[in-house]
Structures are given as structure tokens and as C-alpha cells.
Amino acid sequence: MVKVTIAGAAGGIGQTLSLLCKLNPDITELSLYDIANAEGVAVDLSHVNSPARATGHQPRDKSDQDALKNSLIGSDIVIIPAGVPRKPGMTRQDLFKINAGIVRSLVGAVAKYCPEALLLIISNPVNSTVVIAAEELKKNNCFNPRKLFGVTTLDLVRAETFLSYELNYPVEDIRGKITVVGGHSGDTIVPLIHINTEISKIVSSKLSPERLENFIHRVQYGGDEVVQAKSGKGSATLSMAYAGYRFTETILNAITGKENKALEPAYIYLPGVPGGEELSRKLGVEYFAVPIEFDNKGEAKRIIFNNNFISKNYEAQMIEIAKKSLTKSIVQGQLFVNGSKL
Numbered sequence: 001m002v003k004v005t006i007a008g009a010a011g012g013i014g015q016t017l018s019l020l021c022k023l024n025p026d027i028t029e030l031s032l033y034d035i036a037n038a039e040g041v042a043v044d045l046s047h048v049n050s051p052a053r054a055t056g057h058q059p060r061d062k063s064d065q066d067a068l069k070n071s072l073i074g075s076d077i078v079i080i081p082a083g084v085p086r087k088p089g090m091t092r093q094d095l096f097k098i099n100a101g102i103v104r105s106l107v108g109a110v111a112k113y114c115p116e117a118l119l120l121i122i123s124n125p126v127n128s129t130v131v132i133a134a135e136e137l138k139k140n141n142c143f144n145p146r147k148l149f150g151v152t153t154l155d156l157v158r159a160e161t162f163l164s165y166e167l168n169y170p171v172e173d174i175r176g177k178i179t180v181v182g183g184h185s186g187d188t189i190v191p192l193i194h195i196n197t198e199i200s201k202i203v204s205s206k207l208s209p210e211r212l213e214n215f216i217h218r219v220q221y222g223g224d225e226v227v228q229a230k231s232g233k234g235s236a237t238l239s240m241a242y243a244g245y246r247f248t249e250t251i252l253n254a255i256t257g258k259e260n261k262a263l264e265p266a267y268i269y270l271p272g273v274p275g276g277e278e279l280s281r282k283l284g285v286e287y288f289a290v291p292i293e294f295d296n297k298g299e300a301k302r303i304i305f306n307n308n309f310i311s312k313n314y315e316a317q318m319i320e321i322a323k324k325s326l327t328k329s330i331v332q333g334q335l336f337v338n339g340s341k342l
């Protein structure tokens with residue numbers, strides 16, 4: 001029996017993510033919350049002949065808290081893609097002004113109505129919204145760092161796809177052999193493609209320095225590619241719904257004892273996850289996306305990261321750059337919830 005709530009379920013990501021979740025036989029209840037159209041989307045989905053029961057929840061007016069409460073009670077996994085997407089010319093950090101408040105209030109409700117739930121944050125800027133979620137959970141005395149994940153899977157999905165193009169190598173043979181660490185924006189996104197000896201050899205023999213640079217740039221700025229192509233009509237929705245589902249499925253597989261694909265990263269509070277305290281000290285940042293192994297409750301069991309993951313100088317340099325940008329976003333998130341009391 002697994003209840004999954006999606007907050008922002010009627011949006012571009014939310015609708016496709018809801019459909020993918022509806023198809024997963026391990027989900028028994030799929031609870032869709034949005035400030036508009038959640039009920040319609042739920043009725044539509046409820047006609048799909050899969051076991052999950054789809055329910056829709058939307059507030060009648062601004063004072064109505066019951067819809068959110070009902071959507072969350074009893075939830076095991078809460079996924080939050082609520083908020084505004086980018087338009088051309090904007091950075092993800094430009095979304096902070098609107099999305100910070102949305103994420104904080106939704107997480108406040110999670111703390112109240114399903115404090116034990118696993119929480120997956122998709123809303124941008126992920127580098128800050130996860131920090132906001134952590135601070136809000138702390139304020140409500142229910143922060144468990146093993147249960148809070150910033151969803152950065154799309155960066156890995158892009159890295160696998162683009163590397164497959166570059167190497168002319170089957171994408172299914174790349175999955176589980178590379179990863180992406182750091183954060184989820186531009187220079188905080190650090191693809192690590194020399195972890196596996198076989199892939200590393202092919203990369204070294206086939207990728208010229210120019211093509212390697214092009215590959216890294218596409219992974220770091222893949223989001224901009226989509227924002228520009230959609231010319232004002234939003235950012236990545238389909239690939240993100242797939243990525244968000246892939247991460248959710250990884251957690252569900254851990255819960256139900258199915259085989260896990262290794263090296264799925266998420267942006268987490270490092271010191272709270274086994275193996276993360278030392279890494280956090282070494283890196284000098286508290287939040288970082290790293291590959292995680294999950295336990296049978298879907299919680300982060302340990303971090304999968306060692307010195308062999310970074311074998312090239314350019315990778316170490318990228319991590320240094322990522323840390324600088326991340327530090328600013330982390331502080332911004334902490335200040336948003338705590339004011340000057342840091």
C-alpha cells in the first residue's frame with residue numbers, strides 16, 4: 001500500500017508525472033493536488049485501467065486548507081513540481097521570488113499532515129528550494145535528511161542521452177555507469193563519466209577535447225535549450241516528468257525489494273546521510289547532489305561516492321566551481337526561512 005501525492009499535479013510536469021505514476025502497480029493511491037484543475041486531471045486519469053486510485057484535490061477558495069490536508073493525509077511519498085517555470089532570459093534563481101513561498105507553504109503542510117513522508121522537490125531553483133524545505137521541516141521538528149530529496153535526475157538522464165549520441169554507444173549500456181553530482185543549474189551540474197573503466201576508455205578514445213566540452217555544456221545548459229525552443233511557453237516538462245518518475249520508481253523499487261539501478265543522484269543534506277558527513281566536511285558545503293543507495297523504507301541508506309569517481313583534473317575543477325555557486329543558493333534558502341538568524 002503506497003500513497004503518492006503530487007502537488008502541482010495539473011501542470012506541465014505534474015500531468016505527465018501523474019500518468020506515469022498511475023501506471024506503476026506499486027502505487028495504490030495517487031493523490032493529485034493543485035490550485036486549479038486537479039479534480040479534472042484526476043477524473044481523466046481515473047479512467048486508466050491500472051490499480052492506483054486517482055483522487056483530485058483543489059481548494060474552493062484562498063482560505064480553503066482542506067483540499068491540501070486531504071491530499072496529504074496518509075501519504076508515503078510527496079512529490080512537489082508546483083511553481084512557475086522559466087521563460088527565455090531567466091535563470092532558475094529568478095524563480096526564487098515566487099517558488100520559494102510556494103514550496104515553503106506546501107512543505108509546512110507536509111510537516112503538519114504527513115511528517116513521515118518521503119519528500120521529492122522538483123520546483124526550481126532546486127539548489128535553494130530543497131534548503132527551504134529542510135529549514136521548514138526543522139522548524140516543525142520533523143526534518144529527517146534521509147527523506148528529503150532534490151530531484152536532479154534530469155541532469156543524469158541528459159548526460160546518458162548526450163553521451164550515447166557522442167559515443168554512438170547504446171544508452172542502456174551507459175545507465176548505471178556514469179553519474180552527475182553538484183546541484184541543478186549551469187555550472188553546479190557536474191557530469192562524472194570516468195567512473196566505469198570500460199566507458200572511461202571509450203570516452204578517452206572517442207571524445208576529442210572539443211566534443212567533451214560540448215557534451216559538458218549541453219548537460220549543464222540542457223534546460224536552457226528547452227526553454228529557448230519553447231520560446232516563452234515553459235521549460236522541460238516531458239523529459240522532467242520521465243526523470244521525476246524514474247527517481248520515484250527507484251524509491252518504489254527499493255521499498256518493494258526490486259533491483260535498484262545504481263548511481264541515481266539527488267540533491268541532499270549531506271551531513272544527515274551515512275557517508276555524507278565526511279564528504280560535506282571535505283567539500284565545504286552542506287547540500288550536494290550525489291548518488292544514493294536506498295533502504296527498504298525508501299530512505300537514503302548511504303551515499304555512493306568515493307575518490308575514484310573524480311579521476312580527471314577538469315572534474316575536480318568543476319566541483320570547485322559548483323561549490324561556489326551552491327553556497328550562495330544554500331544561504332539564500334536558509335535566509336528565506338530563518339531571516340537573519342543563521
Ligand SMILES: NC(=O)c1ccc[n+]([C@@H]2O[C@H](COP(=O)([O-])OP(=O)(O)OC[C@H]3O[C@@H](n4cnc5c(N)ncnc54)[C@H](O)[C@@H]3O)[C@@H](O)[C@H]2O)c1
Pocket residue numbers: 007008009010011012013014033034035036081082083084085086095099102106121122123124125126151152153154155184234235236237240
Ligand atoms: N528539478 C528539475 O530538474 C526541473 C525540471 C523542469 C522543471 N522544473 C521546475 O518545476 C516547476 C514546474 O514546472 P512546470 O513546467 O510543470 O510548470 P507549470 O506552470 O506547467 O505547472 C506548475 C503547476 O503548479 C501549480 N501551482 C502553483 N502554485 C501552486 C501551489 N501553491 N500549490 C499547488 N500547485 C501550485 C500550477 O497551478 C501549475 O499547475 C518549475 O519551477 C520548473 O522550473 C524542475
Ligand SMILES: O=C(O)C[C@H](O)C(=O)O
Pocket residue numbers: 085086092124154184222223224226227235236
Ligand atoms: O531549465 C529549467 O528551467 C527547467 C529544468 O530545471 C531543466 O533543467 O530543464
